[in-house]
Every structure is written in C-alpha cells, then in structure tokens.
Amino acid sequence: MSSLWSLRWLWVYLLIGQFAISNVKTAWPTSDSTNIQLLGIFGNGLNMNDSTPGTLWSRAMFNAAMLLSQQYNITIDGQFIGSQLVASGGITMNALSSSCLLISTSNIVGIVGPTFSRETQVIAPFAAQLSVPVVSYSATDPGLSDRGAYPTFYRTVPSDTTAALTIAQLFMKFNWTSSIIIYQNDAYGSDGAKVITDAFNNNNLTITQMIMFDIVARTIRGDLKALLLSSPMRNVILWAETDYASLILQEAIDCDVLGPQFIWILSSTVQLNSFSQADNAKLIGILTIEPVVASAVNEPTNTTLLNAAYDVWQQYEPETFPGTENVNAYALFTFDATWLLIRSLEQLCSITNNHSSPCLSIVNDSFCFNRRLLDSSSLFDIINNNTFLGVSGLVQFSANSTDRVSGIYYIVKNIQSLSNELNYVPVLVWSSSDAWTPHSQQNTIIWPGQSLVAPTGYATIAGVILRIAVIEAPPFTMTQQVADANGIITTKLIGYIPDLLAILQTNMGFIPNITFLPANQSYDGLIDDVANNVYDIVAGDVTIIAARREKVSFTDSIYDNSLRIIVRNTASASPNFWFYLRPFSMGVRLCILGSIILSALLMYLFERKANETLRHRSIISGIVMSTWYPLGTIMGFGVDYTVRTGAGRFLTFSVFFLSLVLIATYQATLTSSLTLKQTQNIISGIDDIKNGKIPYGRIGILTNSSIEAYYLQEISNGIRNFYPLKTEGAIFTSLLSKVIDAAIMDEGVLEYETNSIYCNLTLVGTGFDPSAFGIVFQKNWVYEQVLDVNILSLRESGTFDDLKSKWFQANTCSQTSDTSTSSSIEVMTGLFVTFAVMCGLSLIFFIWLKLLPIRRRLLQTVLNLHYRVCPSARTPPDSPLDVQNPFDIRDI
Numbered sequence: 001m002s003s004l005w006s007l008r009w010l011w012v013y014l015l016i017g018q019f020a021i022s023n024v025k026t027a028w029p030t031s032d033s034t035n036i037q038l039l040g041i042f043g044n045g046l047n048m049n050d051s052t053p054g055t056l057w058s059r060a061m062f063n064a065a066m067l068l069s070q071q072y073n074i075t076i077d078g079q080f081i082g083s084q085l086v087a088s089g090g091i092t093m094n095a096l097s098s099s100c101l102l103i104s105t106s107n108i109v110g111i112v113g114p115t116f117s118r119e120t121q122v123i124a125p126f127a128a129q130l131s132v133p134v135v136s137y138s139a140t141d142p143g144l145s146d147r148g149a150y151p152t153f154y155r156t157v158p159s160d161t162t163a164a165l166t167i168a169q170l171f172m173k174f175n176w177t178s179s180i181i182i183y184q185n186d187a188y189g190s191d192g193a194k195v196i197t198d199a200f201n202n203n204n205l206t207i208t209q210m211i212m213f214d215i216v217a218r219t220i221r222g223d224l225k226a227l228l229l230s231s232p233m234r235n236v237i238l239w240a241e242t243d244y245a246s247l248i249l250q251e252a253i254d255c256d257v258l259g260p261q262f263i264w265i266l267s268s269t270v271q272l273n274s275f276s277q278a279d280n281a282k283l284i285g286i287l288t289i290e291p292v293v294a295s296a297v298n299e300p301t302n303t304t305l306l307n308a309a310y311d312v313w314q315q316y317e318p319e320t321f322p323g324t325e326n327v328n329a330y331a332l333f334t335f336d337a338t339w340l341l342i343r344s345l346e347q348l349c350s351i352t353n354n355h356s357s358p359c360l361s362i363v364n365d366s367f368c369f370n371r372r373l374l375d376s377s378s379l380f381d382i383i384n385n386n387t388f389l390g391v392s393g394l395v396q397f398s399a400n401s402t403d404r405v406s407g408i409y410y411i412v413k414n415i416q417s418l419s420n421e422l423n424y425v426p427v428l429v430w431s432s433s434d435a436w437t438p439h440s441q442q443n444t445i446i447w448p449g450q451s452l453v454a455p456t457g458y459a460t461i462a463g464v465i466l467r468i469a470v471i472e473a474p475p476f477t478m479t480q481q482v483a484d485a486n487g488i489i490t491t492k493l494i495g496y497i498p499d500l501l502a503i504l505q506t507n508m509g510f511i512p513n514i515t516f517l518p519a520n521q522s523y524d525g526l527i528d529d530v531a532n533n534v535y536d537i538v539a540g541d542v543t544i545i546a547a548r549r550e551k552v553s554f555t556d557s558i559y560d561n562s563l564r565i566i567v568r569n570t571a572s573a574s575p576n577f578w579f580y581l582r583p584f585s586m587g588v589r590l591c592i593l594g595s596i597i598l599s600a601l602l603m604y605l606f607e608r609k610a611n612e613t614l615r616h617r618s619i620i621s622g623i624v625m626s627t628w629y630p631l632g633t634i635m636g637f638g639v640d641y642t643v644r645t646g647a648g649r650f651l652t653f654s655v656f657f658l659s660l661v662l663i664a665t666y667q668a669t670l671t672s673s674l675t676l677k678q679t680q681n682i683i684s685g686i687d688d689i690k691n692g693k694i695p696y697g698r699i700g701i702l703t704n705s706s707i708e709a710y711y712l713q714e715i716s717n718g719i720r721n722f723y724p725l726k727t728e729g730a731i732f733t734s735l736l737s738k739v740i741d742a743a744i745m746d747e748g749v750l751e752y753e754t755n756s757i758y759c760n761l762t763l764v765g766t767g768f769d770p771s772a773f774g775i776v777f778q779k780n781w782v783y784e785q786v787l788d789v790n791i792l793s794l795r796e797s798g799t800f801d802d803l804k805s806k807w808f809q810a811n812t813c814s815q816t817s818d819t820s821t822s823s824s825i826e827v828m829t830g831l832f833v834t835f836a837v838m839c840g841l842s843l844i845f846f847i848w849l850k851l852l853p854i855r856r857r858l859l860q861t862v863l864n865l866h867y868r869v870c871p872s873a874r875t876p877p878d879s880p881l882d883v884q885n886p887f888d889i890r891d892i
C-alpha cells in the first residue's frame, strides 16, 4: 500500500507493543567506499527507536541483498556494488534533498524505493533526469504505471489497479453486487476509491456510497452509524492505511456496525490486540486483501536466494528478524527491487566490459541535477528484458508499463478466533491466471456472526418486525373462522397474499405484524401510509402505476393482471359456428352415424338378391346404394327404390321410427337454443363501453383505485360520470340488483367471484390494460434488494403459478349450457336400444326365411325316414309341403 507506513510512526509503534525492539544497534557493514553505489530510500529514521517493524524488515532485506551481491562476487569494473541509505520520514522534500546530497557526492547508479507514492511522484522524475533507474517496493498508486511520465521507474509491488480488480472479483465470487467504500482523504485513498469504482463499473458492480475519513481531523465525515444503517448494502470496503484503519474500526465497534450485520473488507492488516478483548466477536469475519509473494500461492520462488538473504540478515541484525513465517511481502519486494538492479548492472558490465574502459560512466557535477548516467539506454533494455526468479516470484517487466507483468498475487485473510484469540487466517489466494482460489491450507471462511454461509451482502431482514398491511379482496386476502382444539374461534387470514407472505417469511425470516384492512380501504391512501411510514409494506392487489411510484417503490410483479368487464349473465350459450350441431351431443351424433351404417349393411344384406336396383351392382356400389336408403328415410324425403323383402320392410319401419324421434328432438332443442341466443349480452367488450353502448351512469367503477384512473384517462376523458362503488363487493351486489349494467375490475378477482360465488354474473370481452401487482414499500428501503431477490426467485421457481392455480382456478359454479341444451347419450339411450332390438328382430326374420329350403329338406328327410319305417303313411314326394308362405322372398 502506498502509505502503508504512515507519518505517525511513533503512534503506531506504541500500538504495536509486541515488537519490543527498541535500542537495537545496527551492525550492517558499511560499503560506501566503493565506486558504484545503490541508494535506498526508506520511510523513517535509520535507528530502531522510531521505526515500524515493516520498515526495518525492508531495510534489512535491502542490506542483505547488497551483502549477498558481494558474497556472490558480483563486481562492476572490479569493484563490489556499495549502498547508501536515506530516511525520508515520509516527507517528500526530505527524500529529495537527502537523495540530492548523496548523489552529488557519490556514483549512484540506481535507487531502491521510495516507500510512498507521493515521494515517488517526485523522486521518479528526478531520477529520470539523471537517467537512473528507480525501483519501488511499496508505491502502489495506479498513476505511477504511466511509462511516459515515469520513464525510469519500476516497481515490484503490484499497482492498486490490480488490487481493485481482485476486490471486484472477490465480490463476483460471492455474488455480491455492490458495496460501501470508506476511504481516507489523501491521494492514496481517493485514487484507490477511484480505481475500485472503475473496476466495479467494469464488472456490473456498484459502489452505493463513499464515506470519507478525514486524516487531519481523524474522523469520519458524517455519522458512521447512520450512514451505514441507512444503506441497503452490508459490504464495507475500508481503503485506509493501517493506523487509520484501526481508528475507523474502533469507531465502528463503538457504534456497532461490524459483525454480524456488516462484512468489512480491509486493504491493510491492523493489529488485532489493539482492540478490547470484549469486542472480539464483532471483529470475527473481517476480510483483508493484500499483495502477497508467490510462495503463498505455491508458485515457485528462489528459495536458495531467500535463505541466503535470511542468513545474512540473521548474521548482522538478528534482533529484528521476525522468523521466516512473519516477514511481510513488502520486505521481499524490497529484496527483489534491489536484486533486479544488481543483476542488471552485472549483466550490463559482463556484456560491455572489455577491461579498457569502465562499463558505467557518470557525468560528474557537484549539482545533483546536472549529474547524468551515460549510455543508460542499454541498462534499461536489460532491465526490461531481465526475467528472473526472485524471492517474491517471477520478476519481469515490459517497456510500455512500469508495473511488473508477472508474479502478481493477492491473499485474503479472515479474522477468526482461535483459542479465544483473534488471528488472521489465510483463506483465498489470487493469481492472474486463476483469480480467487482457496488457500492451500483449505481454511474455511468464518463470516461475521460465526456463520459458515457467505452473506448476501444485503441488509438481512431476519428478525426484523415488519408492519404489513393487507386489504380484504378475495381471493387475494380473505378471512376464515377457524376453531382450535378448545373450540375457541379465531379469524384467520387466507388467500393468495397470506400464502405469499408465509413463503416470504420462511425464506427471509422477518417477523410479520399484519394489519388487516377492510375492503373499503382506499388504495391510494395506503400508498400514502407507506410513504409516511405507517406501514413498512403493503401486500395485496395493488397495481404498479407511475403516480404511485413517485411516492413509494414496488417489488417486481407478484401477480400479472388485466382488467375485464363483468355483466349479468343473460346468455348462457355464446354464438357458435357449429350451433346447429349443439342439439345433439357427440355421443348421440356417433350413435346416429352407427345406426345409419348398421341399417345400410342390413339393408344390403336383406335386399341384395331381391331388389332390382341392388342385384347387378358391385358390393361397394351396393352398400352405397343401401346407405342411401336409411339416410333418405331419416331425413324424410324418401328413396328412389322400394324394399322387396319382409325383413327389409321391417328394417324400414325401424329406421322410420328412429327418424321420427330424432327429428322431433332436434327441432325442439335447436329452437330452444336459438331462442336463448336472441337475448345477447348487452356489450361484448371494452370498445362497446368506449362507444357508449351503455349509459356511463350504469358503469360501476371502484373509486380511488387504479381502475378509476384508467376509466378517467381512457374512457371519459377525465369526467367522473360513472357510478361510484366503494368496495369490491358492491360491484356484484350492484350488478345483481340492476343498479349498474357493467363494471370494470381486475381479472383475477372477477374470475374468482364469477367462478365460485356469483354464477349469475359473467365476464365479457378479453382482458385489457395489462398491469402488475407489486408489494409496496418505502423509497430507498433498506431491505429493498433482499425482498426483490426473494420475489424474483419465487417467480423463477413457479411459486406464483402454484398460488394462482390454488386460489383463482377453483370452480364451484356448474358448467355452462353446453350440456343442458344438447341431448346427451344418456337421454337417447332408450331410442337407440329400441332401434337395435328392431334391427335384431328384422335380422332374425331374415335368417328364418333364409333357412326355409333347409327346413324343407330336413322335413323331407324325416318324412322319407318315416315312410321307410311306416310305408302306409306315404304321401307323394311332390305333395304340397311347399305351402305358399306370405313372407316368401318372391312375395311382393
């Protein structure tokens, strides 16, 4: 972080009691006698008393790198590389003047540092003037990435642009959509807040609120508690240096806006033992995001080099060595910054050194601004091309940016309580290839409130008492008397809305305080009540319209509505294209068809031989001719051939009988159904109302409702000429008592009422003016998102459809006229059974006649037998057994 170590060293130092490192004497060997030197610019004093551990570690790693270069026998023109140190105290002009002083008198060919972005903004152009490379290890300001403005600048710490990207990706990982930022009001804070906002915008995330921490007054601008609680978001990004972050966290503890309600994400590690132990519970779940070295991500680093550096450090300054686990990333970035310069110088001189001239030459001048490193472009080429495995990972640069192009990693640590003590536990790591992945230790994230479930980022409504108003409007909200086990009768709310509220309550965990309002409640008045904080939400058949949106907010649609017209039920059968088929039901029609086919087949069977018309025809043609017979008979127009057999005549009689009854029934039913149709509905849809087909005074409109608004706008041009109705119930009573002829109302309500209660009323026309019902709540309500998300997920899961079919599609009115006017198969069964019996009889008669010759032969055989046994009874064989039968086939 650009100002990770602030100006207020002493204050921080006192906070950090655990590092009792006062009065340690520095024992690094001086090497300022050598010709070629590197300059290290560090934030604070060179003695231990006023230094933070972080600075000491960075400086120790700088010194270790310098000593290592000597151990590795790296020489320039035969001499070891030396070093100089500057303590800027964090003051830019100190850094500049001290550097200038040293540069005037020594051959400085590279600068490591400075610590702060604001110093870098001055030192980097100064070094560019001298053609000397500057490599910073902790200046993260995104503005410093500009190669054009800072031609000789490099940094081994990633830019805050990347930090902002990682924060945005962290939000996406947890499906958080927006956040509040608290930032300190200096370049680091404002630039950081700016790049985070940019990164959020690029990823469809939003910053809902920016809260400024004044580093001079050391306070939050505004009331932290009020600012945070009034926001619907529960994510807070704290972009501030360690010491300011501690101050802000303390204030947050005092006004109780940390866990479990809020999830804080810090950009720096604060010392946890600076807070009271009693507040530990509130701090659990805080996340920190910081740059980290490759080893944390299990990417390779040069451990040989690192161990060698630690060995040197422990050899010369063991008092400040915190243990290999505790050295922070910035110390390693310092080492790599120094090592980059050392390696590049070594490489430059190994190429150019031909032992006849020094590989580096400097224009000598006592005025520091006039000094110049000659032929430095090859040095920058080498730095740009120099790729090596450092102690923080792969170090690599490109010509067009000052930032390192590889070896960029971040870590998220989570404050957790281990054996009653708070600790930072690494949970997630970021690399440019994998974004956020779990840390190798596989620690689970403990969220605020000791929860294991990632928060939604929205204000949680669980446990909050909501004042909910519902309005009587069947079937949205109705009452029902229920008796409990003790026989005590209580009134219970049932319907679409109570069911929906129960589902929402289960999903969201709020505590409802429901007020049941009578049906004569004005809907617009309710909107005002919500705006005036009488109720938190209103749930019911409240239409979302623009005029209401000006005062309150609505959720997404909880019911898709349209308007319908209701009238008295004058016609039970609507005009139908197939009206002439209606007198007979489908069963009857099929039976008639069956009868015709049966009688045609029988006719063909009976008449095939006897009838001239049929005898010479093929089977198909004969059957068709036979079909003609019953058809003609039923229709009553007669047939152009006559039957010749007794069975045929009997069949004709059956068909005639069938025809008699069918035609009488058909005529009677058709007449009655046509008479009914004369009494048409007075109107057929909204256009008839617009065209004034019924007097305006006989149209009922619910006052103070969205329907009134529709009527005034679309039908009457603002004139209140309708019949005003106070309640929904009045619509039905007024229609039945013929006070009004038609009314306009929401489709859902009308469908329910006409299907289940008012069977004598009916809907005409199709739905018009589609609209949606939404739950009403105050503008900028804290729980807006969480309610919206829940409503949307109910919509996606089809819950609304289930509720709709449960409450709206109940149908207790009997079905319409279709069955009552047409003669069903049950009614006509007797007729067809009679016909079938008659057909059967005619068939038997036919068979009996067919069997006549056989019968005769049989009788002859019996007689012959008889004569043989008893010859006296003999009669002549051709004697008249052949009696003329009246039903003989040749009979006419």
Ligand SMILES: *[C@@H]1O[C@H](CO)[C@@H](O)[C@H](O)[C@H]1NC(C)=O
Pocket: 022, 023, 047, 048, 049
């Ligand atoms: C460091 O502080 C100690 C006492 O706190 C003091 O004796 C010592 O002189 C100080 N050293 C420096 C270099 O200021």
Ligand SMILES: *[C@@H]1O[C@H](CO)[C@@H](O)[C@H](O)[C@H]1NC(C)=O
Pocket: 071, 072, 073
């Ligand atoms: C450096 O040089 C010295 C003396 O010339 C030699 O003893 C030592 O082994 C060398 N070290 C390395 C790492 O080459």
Ligand SMILES: *[C@@H]1O[C@H](CO)[C@@H](O)[C@H](O)[C@H]1NC(C)=O
Pocket: 173, 174, 175, 454
């Ligand atoms: C984020 O949303 C996606 C898709 O909706 C889901 O698969 C994933 O589990 C969610 N992640 C978290 C942490 O809730």
Ligand SMILES: *[C@@H]1O[C@H](CO)[C@@H](O)[C@H](O)[C@H]1NC(C)=O
Pocket: 202, 203, 204
């Ligand atoms: C942001 O949203 C827009 C429109 O909703 C979409 O086209 C775009 O891809 C989204 N961008 C990201 C990074 O999700």
Ligand SMILES: *[C@@H]1O[C@H](CO)[C@@H](O)[C@H](O)[C@H]1NC(C)=O
Pocket: 302, 304, 305, 389
């Ligand atoms: C580590 O650094 C040293 C010195 O620069 C080098 O000799 C060695 O090859 C490096 N090791 C790896 C694994 O890159």
Ligand SMILES: *[C@@H]1O[C@H](CO)[C@@H](O)[C@H](O)[C@H]1NC(C)=O
Pocket: 354, 355, 356, 357
């Ligand atoms: C060595 O350097 C001198 C002066 O720069 C140059 O004239 C000479 O050619 C160089 N020799 C080699 C072998 O590069």
Ligand SMILES: *[C@@H]1O[C@H](CO)[C@@H](O)[C@H](O)[C@H]1NC(C)=O
Pocket: 378, 381, 382, 384, 385
């Ligand atoms: C550095 O790389 C560039 C392009 O990759 C090349 O033109 C240049 O010669 C290289 N410089 C050195 C010193 O290797």
Ligand SMILES: *[C@@H]1O[C@H](CO)[C@@H](O)[C@H](O)[C@H]1NC(C)=O
Pocket: 398, 399, 400, 401
């Ligand atoms: C910088 O150079 C790298 C490769 O050297 C290239 O991928 C990148 O697009 C360049 N960036 C700009 C801003 O030119």
Ligand SMILES: *[C@@H]1O[C@H](CO)[C@@H](O)[C@H](O)[C@H]1NC(C)=O
Pocket: 465, 467, 513, 514, 515
């Ligand atoms: C419910 O709200 C009413 C007023 O709207 C209030 O009088 C009552 O105390 C509330 N009940 C609970 C349990 O909060």
